Amino acid sequence: MTEFLDLAPIRAARGEMRLPGSKSVSIRALLLAALSDGETHLTGLLDSDDTRVMREALKACGVSLVDEGSNSWRVQGALQFPRTDAEIYVGNSGLSIRTLVAVLAFMNGRYRLSGVPRMHERPIGDLVDALRPLGASISYEAHEGFPPLLVEPAKSRSLQPVRVRGDASSQFLTGILQSAPLLARERELVIEVEGELISKPYIELSLTLMKRFGVDVQRSTTAAGSPRYTIAAGARYRAPGSFAVEGDASSASYFLALGALAGGPIRVHGMGSSSLQGDVRFAEVMSAMGATVTQGEDWTEVQSSGLAAGFKPKAIDADFNHIPDAAMTIAVVALFADGPSVLRNIGSWRVKETDRIAAMAAELTKLGATVEAGADFLRIEPPKVLRSAAIDTYDDHRMAMSFSLASCGSVPVRINDPGCVAKTFPDYFTQLAALSSN
Numbered sequence: 001m002t003e004f005l006d007l008a009p010i011r012a013a014r015g016e017m018r019l020p021g022s023k024s025v026s027i028r029a030l031l032l033a034a035l036s037d038g039e040t041h042l043t044g045l046l047d048s049d050d051t052r053v054m055r056e057a058l059k060a061c062g063v064s065l066v067d068e069g070s071n072s073w074r075v076q077g078a079l080q081f082p083r084t085d086a087e088i089y090v091g092n093s094g095l096s097i098r099t100l101v102a103v104l105a106f107m108n109g110r111y112r113l114s115g116v117p118r119m120h121e122r123p124i125g126d127l128v129d130a131l132r133p134l135g136a137s138i139s140y141e142a143h144e145g146f147p148p149l150l151v152e153p154a155k156s157r158s159l160q161p162v163r164v165r166g167d168a169s170s171q172f173l174t175g176i177l178q179s180a181p182l183l184a185r186e187r188e189l190v191i192e193v194e195g196e197l198i199s200k201p202y203i204e205l206s207l208t209l210m211k212r213f214g215v216d217v218q219r220s221t222t223a224a225g226s227p228r229y230t231i232a233a234g235a236r237y238r239a240p241g242s243f244a245v246e247g248d249a250s251s252a253s254y255f256l257a258l259g260a261l262a263g264g265p266i267r268v269h270g271m272g273s274s275s276l277q278g279d280v281r282f283a284e285v286m287s288a289m290g291a292t293v294t295q296g297e298d299w300t301e302v303q304s305s306g307l308a309a310g311f312k313p314k315a316i317d318a319d320f321n322h323i324p325d326a327a328m329t330i331a332v333v334a335l336f337a338d339g340p341s342v343l344r345n346i347g348s349w350r351v352k353e354t355d356r357i358a359a360m361a362a363e364l365t366k367l368g369a370t371v372e373a374g375a376d377f378l379r380i381e382p383p384k385v386l387r388s389a390a391i392d393t394y395d396d397h398r399m400a401m402s403f404s405l406a407s408c409g410s411v412p413v414r415i416n417d418p419g420c421v422a423k424t425f426p427d428y429f430t431q432l433a434a435l436s437s438n
């Protein structure tokens with residue numbers, strides 16, 4: 001693997017591209033199809049490290065997945081996974097481990113889940129704490145609250161309602177919601193969120209996909225005003241026949257930002273006004289920063305006069321809790337803004353692929369920005385003069401993709417370990433080069 005990639009300054013960028021399938025939708029759809037009554041034909045699936053670990057995990061549990069080529073897979077569902085003893089490797093896919101554990105806890109088997117060293121530093125205790133009162137038998141193999149985990153057959157399944165914290169990650173609630181039909185066989189299941197819930201649009205996505213697979217979750221609010229979800233007794237997933245995965249809205253953010261910085265127009269296909277993912281709202285941020293955004297149901301386009309012709313994005317100060325992944329792209333666009341920008345309420349960055357607040361601050365500083373990093377915010381003052389730098393990417397795909405946009409300034413940028421983009425977007429740099437001119 002190449003150890004670094006040198007990016008020459010991008011002077012202009014224009015054209016159209018088709019987005020890879022959404023990671024969040026692909027991973028959910030694979031698991032829900034595996035739990036459904038019947039066979040699902042999934043099309044447009046993302047083929048990347050994160051989706052591969054979910055596919056391999058399901059195969060290890062005996063689920064039949066047939067590759068039909070061109071990112072289409074045929075999945076034979078089973079309410080009970082055929083294999084009840086498996087060793088599962090989850091790489092660094094937070095969504096995969098958190099949603100698998102909640103399901104495997106009730107499969108009456110013995111499963112071991114482990115990942116890369118960073119995965120063993122990413123919290124999972126709030127999910128385990130929510131599952132244990134339901135009878136789940138989950139133990140920590142190394143450190144309390146973190147993978148690797150050993151899942152053994154559940155004991156009793158009675159305590160209700162399920163209470164789950166969602167202030168470190170929304171994926172814990174997604175995990176419990178998706179596993180709910182396994183628990184609501186005889187009586188309804190009630191799930192309540194304790195405390196604050198972050199990254200809310202991902203819960204909407206989970207509920208929408210569950211509905212597509214036949215499980216309609218009723219929503220209400222607790223006396224304390226927290227979200228409550230009720231799954232009817234006997235609810236079960238039913239294969240929808242075929243299911244098409246939409247393009248990845250987080251991956252789209254790099255190309256929309258490219259259109260804003262390098263002039264465009266850049267049009268991305270696969271993501272538009274009908275998208276289910278929360279990160280579609282990144283386009284609003286490009287518009288607030290002064291770019292021109294147009295959108296159809298399935299495409300989005302961004303243009304501006306371009307940095308080379310004097311375009312300066314407007315600085316922004318806003319809460320980005322609803323788009324934590326695409327917000328990393330905004331941090332790099334902020335390098336070129338007409339004043340300091342503040343990204344607020346992004347504390348979850350600290351427990352993702354790397355400590356993204358620390359990593360972002362360190363690398364923006366190398367390019368000449370003045371950065372203040374708080375517990376849950378970043379303040380970015382653009383450099384007086386942008387400096388060329390070698391950017392470390394911390395095995396974080398979004399560090400590599402976001403910082404590639406720094407080459408829209410007039411200096412070359414080196415991206416160390418560019419291969420880390422394989423987590424969600426293996427051919428990112430090829431696509432970037434195809435639209436850019438130096």
Ligand SMILES: O=C(O)C1=C[C@@H](OP(=O)(O)O)[C@@H](O)[C@H](O)C1
Pocket residue numbers: 023024025095168169170171174198199202324325348
């Ligand atoms: O549910 C999902 O698909 C995701 C939820 C988010 O995580 P948090 O809920 O931990 O913020 C996001 O960062 C991640 O990439 C995907």
Ligand SMILES: C=C(OP(=O)(O)O)C(=O)O
Pocket residue numbers: 092093094095096325352353398424
């Ligand atoms: C945080 C991310 O992924 P995950 O939590 O699924 O590992 C991401 O893709 O940016």
